[in-house]
Amino acid sequence: MKLKTIIITGGAGFIGSHVVRLFVNKYPDYKIVNLDKLTYAGNLANLKDIEKKSNYEFLKGDICDAELIQNIFEKYNFDGVIHLAAESHVDRSISNPMEFVKTNVIGTVTLLNAAKHFWKASLDSIPKGNLFYHVSTDEVYGSLGKKGKFKETTSYDPHSPYSSSKASSDHFVRAYHDTFGLPVVISNCSNNYGSFHFPEKLIPLAINNIKNNKPVPVYGKGANVRDWLFVEDHARAIDVIYHKGKVGDTYNIGGNNEWKNIDLIKLLCKVMDEKLGRKKGESAKLITFVKDRAGHDLRYAIDSSKLQKKLKWRPSLKFEKGLKKTVDWYLANEEWLKDVTSGDYQKYYDQQYVIR
């Protein structure tokens, strides 16, 4: 029997590296090909522990490069695609929307075209078990008021260039299913946290700043709410959906774990005081309220009951435990942090925050 050959895009990024690790370790009979452009967010150090495994291969390349993608599909004859490559940071999308259109929209359609072309034989006859899995975000649904949760049937209402580009890519994936019969599945997940998270995002940025006694920037009044999920739980959900999800369906993934930003940062400061042996309340003195993000969505919350009921997935880790585990990882991996915060990081960081 032919081995399952799967291309995972964006596998050197935060979530992608956890998905690659899970698949390489759990499925020794599969061949996992990681295609990543290695932007500022991609880092092969995220995969050091599995890079020599015989069922793993890394390819450096851009998902927007149609010729390269065609060649790769021809060479490997993939059974499945798990597509995570994206520009993922909302603030960067506000300063440079076009990068998001290129990678998130054009890159996704380039991959869809290749899958459509190379899987044509199975599209025309009995499905051969190919699957194009598109990993998306809850931000496509827009912003919630104080009540309610996003369901799979919630209308799309994106507000940032990032979420608009992800919404657009979701629409293209569904269009290729409806128009060309491409076997697709989509998941929309809430905010992830955990190891290998690039320190431009709230939790790793705050850990890094607290550690270095730098201000912890909180946008606006810190009243925005996010639903946090441990990244390894997201990777497990992707595994379950890839193998058991219904073709053509969408699954919401979430932590059932809503936190107001300011409350989360206060909890993190408490954990950091304990871990760094600081006096109680010491780290919280670093909290600094800064200018709000433009078009800042107030609240995200995911209803993941479909995934829980139909595919029996559940988040495994309580937030307080996951947060401590995450802090431990960052404190034990100073070299990684130093490495990813060199280069253009400081320039980006300096432009970002205006103290109110």
Ligand code: NAD
């Ligand atoms: P990330 O920014 O950490 O990683 C993105 C990866 O994609 C990097 O390795 C980067 O080098 C690669 N990449 C970027 N442009 C590329 C291109 N043109 N060609 C090939 N590779 C390219 O992102 P992440 O947080 O790991 O998010 C991964 C996916 O999950 C994204 O699609 C994102 O929209 C989605 N998502 C993220 C979250 C979250 O909380 N981080 C939540 C829900 C969904």
Ligand code: DAU
């Ligand atoms: O909901 C899923 C999304 O979560 C993913 O699709 C995105 O790729 C991912 O980046 C994340 O988007 P957010 O904008 O929610 O994450 P971020 O870590 O940038 O911000 C979390 C919240 O914290 C948000 O309300 C903005 C706020 N914030 C962020 C930063 C970086 C601050 O108050 N201060 C900060 O310095």
